[in-house]
Amino acid sequence: MCGIIGVCALNRNITPMISLGLRRLEYRGYDSVGLAIISGDGLVIRKAKGDVDSFLSRFKVEELSGLTGLGHTRWATHGPPSDVNAHPHTDCSGRIAIVHNGVIRNWNSLKRVLELRGHRIVSETDTELIAHLIEDETPFSSSFFEAFVRAVSRLEGSYAIAVVNADEPNRVYFARMKSPLVVGLGDGFNIVASDIPALLDSTRRILLIEDGELGWVTPTEVKLFKLTELGLVSVEDKDLELRVRVVEWSVEEASKQGYPYFMLKEIVEQPYSIKSTYEGNVEDPTLRLAASLVWSSRNIIVTGAGTSYHAGLIFSYYLSRIPRRISHNIIASEYKLVEEAVGEGDIVIAISQSGETYDTLEAVRAFKARGARIVGVTNVIGSALSRESDIVIYMRAGPEIGVAATKTYTSQIMSLTLLTLFTALEGGVLDYSEVRSKLEKLSGAHEIVARAIEKSLNHEIDLSLESKSTYILGRGLGSLIAREAALKIKEIAYIHAESYPAGESKHGPIALVEKGFPVYFIATSDSPEIEGNVMEMKARGARVVVVKTDSWNLDVEPEDTVKIIEMPLGENEILLEPYPLIPYFQILAYKISVAKGHNPDKPRNLAKTVTVE
Numbered sequence: 001m002c003g004i005i006g007v008c009a010l011n012r013n014i015t016p017m018i019s020l021g022l023r024r025l026e027y028r029g030y031d032s033v034g035l036a037i038i039s040g041d042g043l044v045i046r047k048a049k050g051d052v053d054s055f056l057s058r059f060k061v062e063e064l065s066g067l068t069g070l071g072h073t074r075w076a077t078h079g080p081p082s083d084v085n086a087h088p089h090t091d092c093s094g095r096i097a098i099v100h101n102g103v104i105r106n107w108n109s110l111k112r113v114l115e116l117r118g119h120r121i122v123s124e125t126d127t128e129l130i131a132h133l134i135e136d137e138t139p140f141s142s143s144f145f146e147a148f149v150r151a152v153s154r155l156e157g158s159y160a161i162a163v164v165n166a167d168e169p170n171r172v173y174f175a176r177m178k179s180p181l182v183v184g185l186g187d188g189f190n191i192v193a194s195d196i197p198a199l200l201d202s203t204r205r206i207l208l209i210e211d212g213e214l215g216w217v218t219p220t221e222v223k224l225f226k227l228t229e230l231g232l233v234s235v236e237d238k239d240l241e242l243r244v245r246v247v248e249w250s251v252e253e254a255s256k257q258g259y260p261y262f263m264l265k266e267i268v269e270q271p272y273s274i275k276s277t278y279e280g281n282v283e284d285p286t287l288r289l290a291a292s293l294v295w296s297s298r299n300i301i302v303t304g305a306g307t308s309y310h311a312g313l314i315f316s317y318y319l320s321r322i323p324r325r326i327s328h329n330i331i332a333s334e335y336k337l338v339e340e341a342v343g344e345g346d347i348v349i350a351i352s353q354s355g356e357t358y359d360t361l362e363a364v365r366a367f368k369a370r371g372a373r374i375v376g377v378t379n380v381i382g383s384a385l386s387r388e389s390d391i392v393i394y395m396r397a398g399p400e401i402g403v404a405a406t407k408t409y410t411s412q413i414m415s416l417t418l419l420t421l422f423t424a425l426e427g428g429v430l431d432y433s434e435v436r437s438k439l440e441k442l443s444g445a446h447e448i449v450a451r452a453i454e455k456s457l458n459h460e461i462d463l464s465l466e467s468k469s470t471y472i473l474g475r476g477l478g479s480l481i482a483r484e485a486a487l488k489i490k491e492i493a494y495i496h497a498e499s500y501p502a503g504e505s506k507h508g509p510i511a512l513v514e515k516g517f518p519v520y521f522i523a524t525s526d527s528p529e530i531e532g533n534v535m536e537m538k539a540r541g542a543r544v545v546v547v548k549t550d551s552w553n554l555d556v557e558p559e560d561t562v563k564i565i566e567m568p569l570g571e572n573e574i575l576l577e578p579y580p581l582i583p584y585f586q587i588l589a590y591k592i593s594v595a596k597g598h599n600p601d602k603p604r605n606l607a608k609t610v611t612v613e
């Protein structure tokens with residue numbers, strides 16, 4: 001996910017608008033920054049790896065001036081963060097500049113064609129190809145806009161792009177497909193941007209651009225077209241007027257896109273992040289390579305911290321069920337517990353959303369030094385983990401700002417489930433058609449998570465706000481999801497929540513249970529024997545809530561002290577069960593936190609990325 005902005009003005013310097021826009025967009029991407037300004041007869045381009053503040057001061061951006069320009073904050077998807085990969089990108093002539101948010105899926109074939117046609121591509125990005133494509137179409141077009149439209153029609157994937165052409169100094173071209181894009185309408189200027197916060201300091205009149213639309217802005221007009229199968233259709237000015245909205249939000253509210261907290265925004269984003277993880281990885285040869293290493297390795301070690309460790313637990317379970325390989329889970333900071341036994345021929349699956357967690361990196365370095373191969377699973381391209389791994393699987397969940405991991409947990413599970421299936425294929429445990437039918441089911445996970453989120457948001461809070469303590473119990477898969485559920489309740493709701501295997505709870509924890517003690521069960525289809533454990537708790541007066549899917553029957557009658565919450569799933573498939581179950585607990589933790597007056601985005605004593613021992 002990146003942030004883009006393009007501005008053109010009649011008689012005012014646009015650099016302050018771009019600088020402010022970059023600051024507002026930084027939450028969308030924070031590994032590189034850049035801008036392009038049309039100045040005199042050409043383009044002035046400044047770009048570098050790093051954050052917005054250092055960029056603005058290093059390049060003395062306030063001293064630049066111009067009437068038309070672009071800005072970009074990057075969150076790497078194609079090519080690691082570097083000065084050359086930072087946007088804007090240009091064509092060979094250096095007269096066209098482009099900024100882009102999204103992923104061009106046919107970049108490989110476009111690159112081959114462009115190189116054959118003599119274009120010199122200097123970065124590893126998919127974005128640069130678009131500048132060359134426009135240049136390539138120019139000789140066959142009667143106008144720059146026509147070349148732009150022809151280039152855009154050759155793109156597959158997602159994009160929000162803004163383009164300037166030094167030969168048309170008062171115009172910003174734009175196009176949108178599956179990546180957000182808005183136009184801000186000003187007095188004597190117009191702005192194109194990824195989202196509303198980038199332009200709220202300058203204007204509150206907004207036009208939302210829809211998929212398949214493209215056009216241009218000048219300081220005084222907006223021209224919009226829709227790209228249809230029948231060709232380009234112009235959107236009438238009167239229809240544009242009807243689409244203009246006046247935004248009342250504050251800048252802070254707008255970055256959260258109307259959600260009061262990033263945590264809620266990220267929980268609700270899960271259908272999109274899971275889909276992106278699935279689509280971005282399912283055909284990626286890297287996954288097949290990692291799978292062949294997993295299958296052929298001697299020992300399989302799975303490590304990580306916090307939520308990432310919890311996703312690793314589910315991976316190990318799936319590995320044992322599907323390709324029937326035993327793996328060993330180790331909390332990253334405790335790697336020494338197994339270090340001596342690890343060596344050549346072993347594989348380490350290191351999971352880290354940020355790719356920067358100190359403990360995880362230390363574990364990776366120690367295992368690597370002993371000859372193990374490393375498969376890193378991370379959300380951040382160019383992170384330390386991605387650099388230190390032999391093979392990297394990217395989660396592609398988009399930036400996560402809330403300290404508590406939510407959408408990256410489900411994306412981790414998705415990427416690791418894909419790895420599980422390809423490992424089974426590699427080992428011949430599943431044949432291709434069996435894998436394909438499981439993949440088909442996984443491709444619908446985003447719809448399952450969407451239904452669970454909707455149901456959980458509408459559900460009343462069940463855990464009394466006065467509770468100081470609760471158990472979250474499960475068996476099989478449920479016991480693993482319970483680990484993450486308890487972590488969310490602890491870190492966000494500030495309630496002591498202990499997860500325990502339900503069967504094991506009678507060997508100690510049950511001693512604390514008395515009348516009214518809240519006990520949650522996460523009941524999964526692999527462990528119907530959890531019924532007995534529910535009865536044990538009920539018999540001791542516990543206030544029981546069973547969370548399960550609707551795909552199987554549990555022989556427990558709901559009553560005053562036993563509530564049963566069914567999440568929609570529809571079919572009995574163990575690989576899909578985390579998606580309907582975890583959102584309930586993410587939302588429960590969130591709701592309790594807000595009801596208690598806490599800020600769920602900033603839980604006390606915690607940090608998003610822990611870079612200390």
Ligand code: G6P
Pocket residue numbers: 305306307308351352353354355356357360403404405606607608609610
């Ligand atoms: C911190 C965060 C957690 C996260 C853990 C591991 O504790 O608060 O949300 O799960 O670090 O982070 P990583 O980036 O390695 O997944």
